[in-house]
Amino acid sequence: MSPEQPILPKDAAAAEGKVNVQINGTWYRFPKGTRIADACNSVGVHVPCFCYHPKLSVAGSCRMCLVEQGMPPRLAPGATPTYNEDGYQTIQWMPRAVVACANTVAENMGIRTNGTVCTQARRAVLEFLLTNHPLDCPICDQAGECKLQEYTADYGSPTHRFTEAKIKKGKHIEIGPRVNLDQERCVLCRRCVRFMKEVVGEEVLGVVGRGGHNAIACYPGKTLDSNYSMNVVDICPVGAMTSRDFRFRMRVWFLKSTPTIDVNCGTGTNIYVWSREQQVYRITPRQNDEVNSCWMPDSHRLNYRYINSGKRLLTPLVKTDAEAPQRAAAWEPIIKAAAEQLRLCDPGQLAFIVSARLTNEELFLAGELAQLLGVKALDIVPRRGESDGMLISADRNPNSTGAQIVLHKNGGTLDNIRRGIKIGKIRSLVVLGEDVTAEAAITAEQLAALDYLLVIDHTENATTQAADVVLPGVTFAEKYGTMVNVTGRIQRLNRAIDPLGEAKADWEILAALLRECCGDLPGAAAHATSAQEVLDVMAAQIEELNGVSWASIGNQGQQIIDTGVSIPLIDREKANK
Amino acid sequence: MTEPTDAINVLAEDIPSPGEKFYPSFKPTPELEAEAREYVAMYPEGRELSAVLPIIHMVQEKFGFICARSIPWIAEMCKSTPIHVAGVVSFYPGIRRKCPGKWHIRVCHTIACAMSGGEDLLKFICGKIGVKPEEMTEAEPMAVSADGLWSIEAVECLAHCGFGPNVMVNDTLYSRVTPEKMDEILEEYRRRD
Numbered sequence: 001m002s003p004e005q006p007i008l009p010k011d012a013a014a015a016e017g018k019v020n021v022q023i024n025g026t027w028y029r030f031p032k033g034t035r036i037a038d039a040c041n042s043v044g045v046h047v048p049c050f051c052y053h054p055k056l057s058v059a060g061s062c063r064m065c066l067v068e069q070g071m072p073p074r075l076a077p078g079a080t081p082t083y084n085e086d087g088y089q090t091i092q093w094m095p096r097a098v099v100a101c102a103n104t105v106a107e108n109m110g111i112r113t114n115g116t117v118c119t120q121a122r123r124a125v126l127e128f129l130l131t132n133h134p135l136d137c138p139i140c141d142q143a144g145e146c147k148l149q150e151y152t153a154d155y156g157s158p159t160h161r162f163t164e165a166k167i168k169k170g171k172h173i174e175i176g177p178r179v180n181l182d183q184e185r186c187v188l189c190r191r192c193v194r195f196m197k198e199v200v201g202e203e204v205l206g207v208v209g210r211g212g213h214n215a216i217a218c219y220p221g222k223t224l225d226s227n228y229s230m231n232v233v234d235i236c237p238v239g240a241m242t243s244r245d246f247r248f249r250m251r252v253w254f255l256k257s258t259p260t261i262d263v264n265c266g267t268g269t270n271i272y273v274w275s276r277e278q279q280v281y282r283i284t285p286r287q288n289d290e291v292n293s294c295w296m297p298d299s300h301r302l303n304y305r306y307i308n309s310g311k312r313l314l315t316p317l318v319k320t321d322a323e324a325p326q327r328a329a330a331w332e333p334i335i336k337a338a339a340e341q342l343r344l345c346d347p348g349q350l351a352f353i354v355s356a357r358l359t360n361e362e363l364f365l366a367g368e369l370a371q372l373l374g375v376k377a378l379d380i381v382p383r384r385g386e387s388d389g390m391l392i393s394a395d396r397n398p399n400s401t402g403a404q405i406v407l408h409k410n411g412g413t414l415d416n417i418r419r420g421i422k423i424g425k426i427r428s429l430v431v432l433g434e435d436v437t438a439e440a441a442i443t444a445e446q447l448a449a450l451d452y453l454l455v456i457d458h459t460e461n462a463t464t465q466a467a468d469v470v471l472p473g474v475t476f477a478e479k480y481g482t483m484v485n486v487t488g489r490i491q492r493l494n495r496a497i498d499p500l501g502e503a504k505a506d507w508e509i510l511a512a513l514l515r516e517c518c519g520d521l522p523g524a525a526a527h528a529t530s531a532q533e534v535l536d537v538m539a540a541q542i543e544e545l546n547g548v549s550w551a552s553i554g555n556q557g558q559q560i561i562d563t564g565v566s567i568p569l570i571d572r573e574k575a576n577k
Numbered sequence: 578m579t580e581p582t583d584a585i586n587v588l589a590e591d592i593p594s595p596g597e598k599f600y601p602s603f604k605p606t607p608e609l610e611a612e613a614r615e616y617v618a619m620y621p622e623g624r625e626l627s628a629v630l631p632i633i634h635m636v637q638e639k640f641g642f643i644c645a646r647s648i649p650w651i652a653e654m655c656k657s658t659p660i661h662v663a664g665v666v667s668f669y670p671g672i673r674r675k676c677p678g679k680w681h682i683r684v685c686h687t688i689a690c691a692m693s694g695g696e697d698l699l700k701f702i703c704g705k706i707g708v709k710p711e712e713m714t715e716a717e718p719m720a721v722s723a724d725g726l727w728s729i730e731a732v733e734c735l736a737h738c739g740f741g742p743n744v745m746v747n748d749t750l751y752s753r754v755t756p757e758k759m760d761e762i763l764e765e766y767r768r769r770d
Contacts, residue, residue: 207664220588
């Protein structure tokens with residue numbers, strides 16, 4: 001071989017641990033072992049899949065991902081391969097299609113998804129899948145986000161040759177407390193069976209019967225009652241598994257999905273909030289391989305009703321006299337009055353109880369306010385539970401790590417504040433986003449005995465009822481902000497709906513109070529016009545947040561510190577790779 | 578059309594059959610368990626599930642059919658789940674969820690046997706043992722006579738196509754069966770009673 005012989009593409013690719021694959025006429029390089037389906041999808045060539053899910057084992061049963069495949073011809077004994085001017089061997093196309101999910105790419109492989117072989121295969125698979133399908137799309141909850149509907153529109157046949165009677169199977173079976181099963185709509189991809197077996201480890205679902213009578217079922221006496229059961233609704237490509245919470249409530253195409261994070265525990269599961277106008281209808285998990293994979297617990301998913309509950313605080317409330325009932329007030333005078341009252345308080349007799357359910361920006365502004373007033377007594381309310389060994393963290397506050405970074409508080413001095421209130425040393429209290437009569441164990445009588453109680457919260461509770469001034473904040477779905485999860489990953493909250501009524505985002509209220517309190521003093525954070533600007537101020541002041549910006553966090557979050565805490569489910573997933 | 582909940586409950590419901598009096602009812606005795614463990618031991622550790630079919634066959638042979646009570650027991654034996662065993666049981670037509678008669682007659686209705694007289698033979702046997710051919714449905718392919726002595730089922734190929742029509746009584750295969758020959762066979766079994 002002469003030295004100026006050009007390097008063949010196969011050798012160049014092999015040096016990188018990759019292989020050359022021709023997809024619809026264009027050559028690409030993929031790492032060895034990439035599944036054909038993943039390879040095609042990564043370069044924008046869509047391969048439809050029902051049964052294949054990247055987080056589950058490969059079943060290869062739906063046959064929807066059939067593609068035309070070719071390899072270089074097998075050489076005669078003693079022959080050497082020949083290469084064309086581009087350095088590739090000719091591809092000999094196979095007469096029959098192969099499944100793209102169960103096969104991996106190989107050197108000089110050819111894939112075609114736009115030829116007759118592939119088109120016919122997809123059309124035939126869909127025709128078989130639709131033989132016994134009830135075609136009840138008008139009343140099906142999955143309509144609009146159904147893979148069967150989508151693929152039939154994309155690749156299906158306009159006519160139907162099946163004229164026989166359809167096989168009847170079980171419908172609206174309450175297979176679990178939160179999930180309903182429709183066996184007729186099922187395409188038997190078995191994603192739900194594999195999810196329950198492989199991810200949850202409870203093999204409650206199975207396939208019974210044979211041929212056209214095949215159906216998903218659970219054994220009598222067992223139910224799909226795992227706290228992760230509703231994930232089968234998400235992974236079900238059709239309307240066979242439906243959420244009993246969401247079914248028949250809203251057509252999905254009217255809903256807007258907002259990427260944000262869950263605030264029920266320290267994991268900070270990535271989610272979508274699905275809303276229409278000012279109403280939240282459902283929450284689904286959003287993939288983040290460092291936080292929650294593709295899943296989320298049912299208990300967190302269903303905890304959204306409080307956003308639109310009738311108990312929401314919609315206007316500022318003020319108590320003019322100790323015995324008088326609270327009455328609605330306008331924002332401007334009440335902020336002025338509250339700031340004045342706070343300035344009048346003896347800083348030694350004033351305490352702040354803030355929530356680790358607030359965003360970093362809000363905690364930061366609360367800290368600034370306390371500092372400005374000279375208040376030392378400030379802490380969060382710790383909220384500990386038990387980890388479920390999957391995604392639910394033992395820390396039930398979503399932003400304890402953030403409170404540690406921003407305020408250097410972890411609930412350790414809450415006892416002192418509680419004692420101060422008890423013995424009457426603390427006469428005034430500012431409560432942000434907590435019902436202190438619950439976890440903080442301060443009694444309603446103690447609250448009533450205070451000189452001044454200012455509360456910022458979104459929902460009416462025993463603490464807001466006892467308050468002299470209530471400033472209506474918002475829930476996580478109505479504001480922007482950032483939180484740091486238990487592993488030390490900063491993540492973004494996005495606004496899905498506008499603040500209800502006259503409520504304002506908590507950071508806005510705190511910034512307004514801060515502006516009123518500091519008078520003419522220039523304070524960068526107080527004058528911020530958005531949560532993002534508060535973050536920029538924090539990024540400049542707090543070491544851990546140096547270099548962090550709204551854009552750098554992105555939708556997948558950014559690891560800022562290593563807390564040494566990990567998420568069990570993610571650990572397992574990484575170990576199995 | 579079945580009621581929705583039936584689609585699940587049917588998996589653990591027994592279908593009553595007059596044949597039950599000729600078979601012992603399922604009891605998970607230590608001897609039975611020991612026998613099942615022998616099958617499980619045939620497979621490497623962690624592959625206990627592989628023993629599911631041998632154990633199912635063993636239970637069916639001893640008790641005539643796979644009753645609802647035996648499904649969780651089989652699952653326990655091969656470290657599987659009831660739903661998996663129910664899936665296997667409902668997949669194979671050769672595995673029965675209903676007790677057959679003392680003498681279980683299988684008539685081949687695959688093409689070669691059907692053309693050489695199997696279709697007529699099936700009706701003939703039905704008449705002889707006192708069941709109606711309509712009792713054999715897609716959902717319940719086996720019909721049992723009222724006295725529990727006989728059961729009949731149309732089956733696929735018995736692998737003796739050159740000598741049809743083929744009939745199998747319990748485990749004995751009879752070939753080139755004519756109605757006359759069938760009469761003799763049935764009489765022979767009746768005498769054995």
